[in-house]
Amino acid sequence: GAVVSQHPSRVICKSGTSVKIECRSLDFQATTMFWYRQFPKQSLMLMATSNEGSKATYEQGVEKDKFLINHASLTLSTLTVTSAHPEDSSFYICSARDPKRNQETQYFGPGTRLLVL
């Protein structure tokens, strides 16, 4: 199937710093990517929809100024957690849809585990 990568796979940072997470579609172009967050023992929660060349769409309760999303190319979306705090510690997962394959199947990245001290 289509491959989606994330970098870094895990990151530890100090409270108040910003962290950038990259999501790449390796063998296809994705006009839309999705960012999810997963706390321990919980299910995935959609944070935002990242659209290439336009502003991201955020879910209710997700602060757009805190979670900056940039989708500058058809193969790359970035999520920046600004001024991270311990409560932002979570597993961040992106997904993308390959419009040339099964249009409705989303392919997920391996996730990025963020720990804010």
Next chain:
Amino acid sequence: DAKTTQPPSMDCAEGRAANLPCNHSTISGNEYVYWYRQIHSQGPQYIIHGLKNNETNEMASLIITEDRKSSTLILPHATLRDTAVYYCIVRENNAGNMLTFGGGTRLMVKP
């Protein structure tokens, strides 16, 4: 999207078939049934999806009841590597392509 109900956990013996049920009694006519799984500390993996006909691929089979109010994912010969949380999701195609994850079923395959 319609809501789904799954048992929180199930056990299965290695080598036996794992049958994971999902109730989606409020599913509408244009909603598909999708199954994903998430192995610990990894991103979800697509398994299979269907509308009303039963489907089979190299990973699993999907059996959808005639009234479409429930479905069963079948892993014909479960292995230890199939231990994961399995999510049943119903959604319209082209519904912004977003997926709404419920609690899923934690399948434990035991030797």
